[in-house]
Amino acid sequence: MEKKDLDWGNLGFGYMTTDYRFVANYKDGKWEKGELITDPNVTINECAGILQYCQEIFEGLKAYTTKDGDIVCFRPDMNAERMYDSAKRLEMPPFPKEEFVNAIVETVKANAAWVPPYGSGATLYIRPYMFASGPVIGVKPADEYQFRVFCTPVGPYFKGGIKPLTLCVSQFDRAAPRGTGHIKAGLNYAMSLHAHSVAHANGFDENMFLDPATRTYVEETGGANFLFVTKDGEIVTPKSDSILPSITRRSLIYVAEHYLGLKVSHRPVKFEEIKDFAECGLCGTAAVISPVGRVVNGDEVITFPSGMEEPGEITKKLLDTLTGIQQGRIEAPEGWIKKIL
Ligand code: PLP
Ligand code: COI
DSSP, X not given: OOOOOOOGGGOOSOOOOOSOEEEEEEETTEEOOOEEESOOXXXXXXXXXXHHHOOEEEXXXXXXEOTTSOEEXXXXXXXXXXXXXXXXXXXXXXXXXXXXXXXXXXXXXXXXXXXXXXXXXXXXXXXXXXXXXXXXXXXXXXXXXXXXXXXXXXXXXXXXXXXXXXXXXXXXXXXXXXXXXXXXXXXXXXXXXXXXXXXXXXXXXXXEOBOTTTSOBBOBOSSOEEEEEOTTSOXXXXXXXXXXXXXXXXXXXXXXXXXXXXXXXXXXXXXXXXXXXXXXXXXXXXXXXXXEEXXXXXXEEEEOTTTTTSOOHHHHHHHHHHHHXXXXXXXXXXXXXXXXX
């Protein structure tokens, strides 16, 4: 198979139309088998549930070319599981987990020419999603849905690669107490767009959202969880019912404990504690671990001891170990790597 002629090393995090996408429809109470198609456009009724009441959920994962030339993806079963939970919360018919993984495999296989080569720094970002395609005008769940998977080659999520980011504490909330912050629904991202624009207009890279009930605990950003390192080298990750359970964060916790021998604690984190931490990172599929150098809350400026030039030492070790596992340089825990080709 001949690779596409792309400047792999200089890709940004953007969408590019690739050759195939997977589509399956839900109708008359059941999911059809689904198939690969070439048309990237979606045609739906003007009154489709997604257009009127925002009934949509999605996932994000990546495929890699390993050191040995295999094409693999990382823990797709975890995305299948999370999408299942998201579907239930938005009253959508869950897509069967095994078929979810098969759809990922088929989509990546069909687009193998778009999987960036080993060592290029780029990856193939895979976007499974599901939306209400059936018409609804009264407020209720739709009767018909579509599940799709497309993929697109991407470079780093944040421009500048691993240069530490500057965040601001957002004056807006991303999620509601007892709302939908813990599932991956498009509506959460719509909620965060204004905050994102305001942060950018003020010269910040991203937002730090606080808990919506008391605004005293750290939650997450619009697209990644937080990971802190204490001055004693312990990993601390915020716990809350309105945070998306990041697969990267859960994997990093395992890596920290089992590969690096670090102590880990997953617990509520007060905003007032963070000035005492040594390092901070954003973790997610797109972000991998992006180091944070500074957090600004109004007049208060917190610069982590790791500084604004380089990622902190432990953040860097976590990043190297996780990407080593994903790219086949380091042996992976059982079941983490799904071979595609
Ligand atoms: N939090 C939010 C709001 C996200 O959008 C994402 C991205 O998927 C994450 C966290 C990180 O999750 P994961 O590591 O599963 O990609
Ligand atoms: C991901 O990391 O997969 C995300 O979904 C984050 C962002 C692109 C929304």
